[in-house]
Structures are given as structure tokens and as C-alpha cells.
Amino acid sequence: MRLVVVSGRSGSGKSTALHLLEDNGFYCIDNLPAGLLPELARQANDTEQHLPKVAISIDARNLASDLERFPELLQQVRATGIRCDVLFLAATDEVLIKRFSETRRKHPLTDESKSLGEAIAAELRLLEPIIDLANLKIDTSHLTLYQLRDLLKQRLLSSDGNAPSVLIQSFGFKRGVPVDADLVFDVRCLPNPYWKAELRPFCGKDKEICDYLEGEPDAQEMYQDIYNFLAKWLPRYAAGERSYMSVGIGCTGGHHRSVYIAERLVRELGAHTPNLLIRHRDLP
Known part of the structure; x- marks a missing residue:
């Protein structure tokens, strides 16, 4: 039951x-x-x-x-x-x-x-x-x-067996931190595509933003650190009988850097993490 x-x-x-x-x-x-x-x-x-x-x-x-x-x-x-x-x-x-x-x-x-x-x-x-x-x-x-x-x-x-449901959520700090986030990573220190006029209309799911951030060493180092942390600790949260986890990735507006990091995390963690979901809170 x-x-x-x-x-x-x-x-x-x-x-x-x-x-x-x-x-x-x-x-x-x-x-x-x-x-x-x-x-x-x-x-x-x-x-x-x-x-x-x-x-x-x-x-x-x-x-x-x-x-x-x-x-x-x-x-x-x-x-x-x-x-x-x-x-x-x-x-x-x-x-x-x-x-x-x-x-x-x-x-x-x-x-x-x-x-x-x-x-x-x-x-x-x-x-x-x-x-x-x-x-x-x-x-x-x-x-x-x-x-x-x-x-x-x-x-x-939509759960798969007894594995916890993990939500990766991008957001913008200017609209507040999601109150339901268990873990929050702040990526506002990364180079901001918003300040490049030719990139401003795009979002973190677009190739233009991905190419830009993948060419920035700080963005790659930050991503790898977040990935390593989650790859190591999400299974341990699951072992502690957590049914649900929410991970927030925040930048200033929630359109570029946080979206890019969240999308890549879901893509690469998804290979060995069941019940992985994604949501972009502040994308139109």
C-alpha cells in the first residue's frame, strides 16, 4: 500500500x-x-x-x-x-x-x-x-x-522502483532561491553570456551558449566539481532512504549559465542515476 x-x-x-x-x-x-x-x-x-x-x-x-x-x-x-x-x-x-x-x-x-x-x-x-x-x-x-x-x-x-526522485532545477537569484531546494549551487561567478549582445537572446540549451561556456575554463572546472560532488553523494543520499531530492543551480537571471550546467548534469548523470528530472524555473 x-x-x-x-x-x-x-x-x-x-x-x-x-x-x-x-x-x-x-x-x-x-x-x-x-x-x-x-x-x-x-x-x-x-x-x-x-x-x-x-x-x-x-x-x-x-x-x-x-x-x-x-x-x-x-x-x-x-x-x-x-x-x-x-x-x-x-x-x-x-x-x-x-x-x-x-x-x-x-x-x-x-x-x-x-x-x-x-x-x-x-x-x-x-x-x-x-x-x-x-x-x-x-x-x-x-x-x-x-x-x-x-x-x-x-x-x-513517475518513479522507478525504490530509487529516489532527483530534480535538477535551474533558477535565477533575482527571483529568489527555490524554497524546496535541498542543495544549491551558485554559478554566478562564471562568465555571463548576457553581457555579450550577440549571445543575450539565447538560453543555456542553445548551441551558441554551450559553445561559449565550454570555451571558458572556469565554467568547465565549476561544472566538473558539481558533477563529481553529485556523482559521489547522490547514491549516499539514496542509501539514507531519501525518496526525493531537489538540486538548485542558480545564476543571476536563470537563463544562461544555470540552464547550461543543469542540462549537462542531467545528460551526464542520467547514465547511472534513475528518476532524474529537470526543470528550468525562470525560462519563458
């Missing part, structure tokens, strides 16, 4: 995740009281009424006391041998405030004495016990609905 706990900040995309899982054969329950988690897992795994795939949503609408007990409840489930992934969806405060303002939805924690910004901050504190145990975190700040669905399909539904 496989159990997925979907959690996250209100407005971050939890309903989208739950609907996607339901469309892919999961028995889904929204807003389950966290205290019922072990009993639900036991009944779903019962040989007579076995449910092979179950997804539940647990969020800030729960009792605070139950959320505090989440680590203990999750341990009870995993002690029975059930595979239980915890997905946490996040977004920045600014993005969440904008989403609630645009949709005119009410945040579940707002009231006469608590503003939207205060409710968003309070929710994050309530969810800390789940955040700490999430083995897959996804920052939805810069994702459309369709991009989120595609990313969830890749990360949750």
Missing part, C-alpha cells in the same frame, strides 16, 4: 495535488483529522478491504493539538511497513496574499482580530511539525496550475 499525505499553506495548491492523485487512482480524503491517520492506514491496508493507493490532506484546519502529534502519528503508520510520503506545498507570503486577494477567498485562520498576513504567518507556525517531516517539498510561487500538475506527475507518479 502507498499513502500520500498532502499538506501545505492555504493557497499553495493542495486541492490541485489531491485532484491529480484522485485522477490517477488514489482514494482521496480532504481535511482528515490528523488523529485518525493511523486507524485510516490500518483499515486501508486491511487484507479484506485493501486500498493500494490512498491520499489524504492534513492542513491548518486541523486541531493544533493533533498537528503537534503528527510526528508520532506518522511514525505509527510507518512502523507497520506502509510506504507513506509527505508532500508539502509552499509559496512565499507575497504570492499567497496576492492569490487570496485575486480570488477573494477567505483564509481559514482569518477572523475579526487577525489580518490575512497574520493568518498566513500563524498557519506556517502551526504546520511546522509537518514541514519538518516532509520528504517532498514543492515551491509553487512561480508555477501555473498546469506546471504544478506536470511537476507533481513527474515527482510523485
Whole structure:
């Protein structure tokens, strides 16, 4: 049996995740009281009424006391041998405030004495016990609905056996570091094709940028160091029972250097690393 706990900040995309899982054969329950988690897992795994795939949503609408007990409840489930992934969806405060303002939805924690910004901050504190145990975190700040669905399909539904799902993600520091990155490599010290007028229109996937960076010794040395680190340590993360890893490669704008490094890493690590995915956060 496989159990997925979907959690996250209100407005971050939890309903989208739950609907996607339901469309892919999961028995889904929204807003389950966290205290019922072990009993639900036991009944779903019962040989007579076995449910092979179950997804539940647990969020800030729960009792605070139950959320505090989440680590203990999750341990009870995993002690029975059930595979239980915890997905946490996040977004920045600014993005969440904008989403609630645009949709005119009410945040579940707002009231006469608590503003939207205060409710968003309070929710994050309530969810800390789940955040700490999430083995897959996804920052939805810069994702459309369709991009989120595609990313969830890749990360949750396209795994190969027991090998961890590893996402190599390029990004631009000017739009912030992805909050879901486990490892971040900063390549802003490399020569920047942006400052060459003839190269500026291209991106790191184009031959013009590849040729330019492959002719720069610093770029090749940086790439080799990152490659050697990941080739050595990704298998050890996997041995430590990590189900998901996210590696961020950042440059200034996320168009040239980081894209080139990320593309090459996936191409060359892919020969011996299953479940390797790529995403370019800041490419149009």
C-alpha cells in the first residue's frame, strides 16, 4: 500500500495535488483529522478491504493539538511497513496574499482580530511539525496550475522502483532561491553570456551558449566539481532512504549559465542515476 499525505499553506495548491492523485487512482480524503491517520492506514491496508493507493490532506484546519502529534502519528503508520510520503506545498507570503486577494477567498485562520498576513504567518507556525517531516517539498510561487500538475506527475507518479526522485532545477537569484531546494549551487561567478549582445537572446540549451561556456575554463572546472560532488553523494543520499531530492543551480537571471550546467548534469548523470528530472524555473 502507498499513502500520500498532502499538506501545505492555504493557497499553495493542495486541492490541485489531491485532484491529480484522485485522477490517477488514489482514494482521496480532504481535511482528515490528523488523529485518525493511523486507524485510516490500518483499515486501508486491511487484507479484506485493501486500498493500494490512498491520499489524504492534513492542513491548518486541523486541531493544533493533533498537528503537534503528527510526528508520532506518522511514525505509527510507518512502523507497520506502509510506504507513506509527505508532500508539502509552499509559496512565499507575497504570492499567497496576492492569490487570496485575486480570488477573494477567505483564509481559514482569518477572523475579526487577525489580518490575512497574520493568518498566513500563524498557519506556517502551526504546520511546522509537518514541514519538518516532509520528504517532498514543492515551491509553487512561480508555477501555473498546469506546471504544478506536470511537476507533481513527474515527482510523485513517475518513479522507478525504490530509487529516489532527483530534480535538477535551474533558477535565477533575482527571483529568489527555490524554497524546496535541498542543495544549491551558485554559478554566478562564471562568465555571463548576457553581457555579450550577440549571445543575450539565447538560453543555456542553445548551441551558441554551450559553445561559449565550454570555451571558458572556469565554467568547465565549476561544472566538473558539481558533477563529481553529485556523482559521489547522490547514491549516499539514496542509501539514507531519501525518496526525493531537489538540486538548485542558480545564476543571476536563470537563463544562461544555470540552464547550461543543469542540462549537462542531467545528460551526464542520467547514465547511472534513475528518476532524474529537470526543470528550468525562470525560462519563458
